[in-house]
Amino acid sequence: MTKPTTPKRPMVADQRYSGQSAAQNSTKPAAKPPAKRRRGTARPKRGNMVTRGITGFVSLIWRVVWGTFWRTALVVALIIGAATAWYYSRLPELSALLDGRARGSVTMLDASGNVFAWRGETFGDVSSDKISPALKQAVIATEDKRFYGHMGISPRGIVSAVRINLAAGRGPLEGNGGSTITQQVAKLLCLGDQYDPAKWKNEAAYEADCRVGSVWRKVKEVPFAFALEAKYSKDEILTIYMNRSYLGAGARGFEAASQRYFGKGAKDVNPSEAAMLAGLLKAPSYFAPTNNLQRSQDRANLILGLMEEQGYLTPEQLATARENPAVLSKAAAARAGGYFADWVMDSGPGFLTNETTEDVTILTTFDQRVQRAAERALKQVLDTKVKGNSKAQAAVVVMSADGAVRAMIGGRGAAADGSFNRATQALRQTGSSFKPFVYAAALNEGYSPNTIVDDAPLTINIPGSGPWSPKNYTRNYKGQVTLTQALAGSLNTATIRIQEEAGRDAVRRVAEGFGVANDLASGPALGLGVSESTLLEMTGAYAGIRNGGSSVTPYGLVELRIKGDDQPLIGQTGGMGQRVISEKAAGELIWMMEKVIQNGTGGRAKLPGREAAGKTGTTSSYRDAWFIGFTEQYVTGVWMGYDDNTPLTGVTGGGLPAEIWQAVMEAIHEGLPPEPLNALAPNGGGDVIGSRASPSDVAGSDPLAQALAEALGQGQAQAAANRGGSGGGAPRTPGSVTSSDQIPGQAPAPAPAAAEDPLTRALNEAMSGG
Numbered sequence: 015m016t017k018p019t020t021p022k023r024p025m026v027a028d029q030r031y032s033g034q035s036a037a038q039n040s041t042k043p044a045a046k047p048p049a050k051r052r053r054g055t056a057r058p059k060r061g062n063m064v065t066r067g068i069t070g071f072v073s074l075i076w077r078v079v080w081g082t083f084w085r086t087a088l089v090v091a092l093i094i095g096a097a098t099a100w101y102y103s104r105l106p107e108l109s110a111l112l113d114g115r116a117r118g119s120v121t122m123l124d125a126s127g128n129v130f131a132w133r134g135e136t137f138g139d140v141s142s143d144k145i146s147p148a149l150k151q152a153v154i155a156t157e158d159k160r161f162y163g164h165m166g167i168s169p170r171g172i173v174s175a176v177r178i179n180l181a182a183g184r185g186p187l188e189g190n191g192g193s194t195i196t197q198q199v200a201k202l203l204c205l206g207d208q209y210d211p212a213k214w215k216n217e218a219a220y221e222a223d224c225r226v227g228s229v230w231r232k233v234k235e236v237p238f239a240f241a242l243e244a245k246y247s248k249d250e251i252l253t254i255y256m257n258r259s260y261l262g263a264g265a266r267g268f269e270a271a272s273q274r275y276f277g278k279g280a281k282d283v284n285p286s287e288a289a290m291l292a293g294l295l296k297a298p299s300y301f302a303p304t305n306n307l308q309r310s311q312d313r314a315n316l317i318l319g320l321m322e323e324q325g326y327l328t329p330e331q332l333a334t335a336r337e338n339p340a341v342l343s344k345a346a347a348a349r350a351g352g353y354f355a356d357w358v359m360d361s362g363p364g365f366l367t368n369e370t371t372e373d374v375t376i377l378t379t380f381d382q383r384v385q386r387a388a389e390r391a392l393k394q395v396l397d398t399k400v401k402g403n404s405k406a407q408a409a410v411v412v413m414s415a416d417g418a419v420r421a422m423i424g425g426r427g428a429a430a431d432g433s434f435n436r437a438t439q440a441l442r443q444t445g446s447s448f449k450p451f452v453y454a455a456a457l458n459e460g461y462s463p464n465t466i467v468d469d470a471p472l473t474i475n476i477p478g479s480g481p482w483s484p485k486n487y488t489r490n491y492k493g494q495v496t497l498t499q500a501l502a503g504s505l506n507t508a509t510i511r512i513q514e515e516a517g518r519d520a521v522r523r524v525a526e527g528f529g530v531a532n533d534l535a536s537g538p539a540l541g542l543g544v545s546e547s548t549l550l551e552m553t554g555a556y557a558g559i560r561n562g563g564s565s566v567t568p569y570g571l572v573e574l575r576i577k578g579d580d581q582p583l584i585g586q587t588g589g590m591g592q593r594v595i596s597e598k599a600a601g602e603l604i605w606m607m608e609k610v611i612q613n614g615t616g617g618r619a620k621l622p623g624r625e626a627a628g629k630t631g632t633t634s635s636y637r638d639a640w641f642i643g644f645t646e647q648y649v650t651g652v653w654m655g656y657d658d659n660t661p662l663t664g665v666t667g668g669g670l671p672a673e674i675w676q677a678v679m680e681a682i683h684e685g686l687p688p689e690p691l692n693a694l695a696p697n698g699g700g701d702v703i704g705s706r707a708s709p710s711d712v713a714g715s716d717p718l719a720q721a722l723a724e725a726l727g728q729g730q731a732q733a734a735a736n737r738g739g740s741g742g743g744a745p746r747t748p749g750s751v752t753s754s755d756q757i758p759g760q761a762p763a764p765a766p767a768a769a770e771d772p773l774t775r776a777l778n779e780a781m782s783g784g
Contacts, residue, residue: 097237112257118370124380131355138269142252148285151326152292158195166196166239200238202258261294262302277343287340289317311339350385353424358570373577379418387681409436411553417566441546446504447631447640448543455520457599463498463696469508502614513541527594528555553651560644563600565591601694618672625691630667641671646689
């Protein structure tokens, strides 16, 4: 039998907690127990299956793109950082980057020490903090207005450049590149690659390669620009830029360009000049003021507008700058001496001129006043006497009697560097301008300006060629004439008779002695100028006649020195040399050549109030026309012809070349006092043709012996006259050549009285002395 159960008595603790629970339950309603979430159940899905699929796909793509982007960006940043560090390690000190030229420059000074020409690339060291503030502002306004606010790369500039290129129908990287000044410095430094002659043909090819605008080069510019920004300050980067930029006309850097165009330093330029210099950066040769000043000024106006927009100029300053545009210095505007400068460059050693790696200064004989005067005179004559579409060329050389060249014009129009120089490079037949050497040889042999020669038809049998018969230009003959008349009238047959009498070898020696030595002809046509020579050589030869008979080597270089050195490396390269003909023969020839201008074929070359001597020259085919002559102060030569040897129409040496010579000589003598030439008029008749000794040489100082020699000489001369030949000497060409005081057209002089007989006079003197 089961016992009845009795309830257990609650414990005290249970009673306590039970009491608290009850109290709480009495004041707060009982909460439902939280529902337990079953394992594996998902949150409620929103939307349908399509939207959920799209959202998931986009989320996946974003996670892939974002993950790829930041990983790629990190890799690119690491690569750029490594490249920047590598470029940074290779960058030298600032001073090593300022002058990047592989070649040096040549600066030429005229006879007064003033600069007139440059060759090679001139350079002048300049610092961005020591230039004109206007120049610094103009460069920044033009090239990179945010230069001081970026770290070498300007994304805004690149985007803007791409937009401009696309709007202009170009490719995104064609035309404007959006490069900062720092990136342009990277180009100028060729990303650190040095010029290597083995890799590049020349500096031009090197620079062209450095400026190739490929995508890969653009990419490489980025770390190099960062390296530049890390290595150098902004002003130092600007200094590199302003020293290495090419600015046209052979000027490298803003200091050289300022000196080249304005004749002043970069620290002294005004806003107009600064704007013109900054405008050259886009296209140096195209905008160079020496090529087209108006185009350069228009470009400068655009730069001035940019400077005003960016707050560098006030409206008033802008108006003032535009009212006073930049102009070239006198030396730059004249552009004088281009042909002369090229000739001097070629006359010096190549390693110090055309191929110099140093900066060289050459003092020359050049006279800018004479050059400008000659250019004006030539232009005036050609503009008034020659058709505008004519391609006929002209050349002029002006020198002193010692061969110092004062001016040179190598062709019509201004000379670009390296232009063909017709004064020094064109070998042309000399024509009758060669004839003074024939007469110089005869006079040096003892003939007189009053020697008589037949101007008549002449035939010479040339072995292997047959008969040769020279003719006068007019086809007329004057009969018996003096040597002076033959030269003044440029008579061909008389000249050949004189040449054959004096000897071709003698004529050749004289011509070569005076510097005309380009394969002289060996036949009798030598005396008519069939050989070729240059205008410079011929003018130098005439200078030898003018100075009294000594040879001349034309020269332009006085001294050459390395920039900064006190002592010259090279001195004068030419001047007067050995005597070629006697001073007496030279003086008589000058007297004869005066008559060419006074009474002969050179009448158009007369200089009123001033003594002048010269000779015309025209080749038989009329392809060349010459006039060369001199005063006491200057020797000047003029040549005219066509480059392709087309015959000249209606032009002879006594025509247009003589007029040009006269105009040039009048211009260059302006302000100079007239001075007499050192001419020697003939004193009586000449010796008998063929005689090589004068009476004084035979008789010495004995008056009786001298009188006997004179009497004997008179008898030989009379006999020679009677038989129509000379009293001895070398065989002569057909024709009568005698020595006489008689000038054709005048009555014979009366015979001397018995008291004037030299033998009687000498006997009387001897008896009275005894």
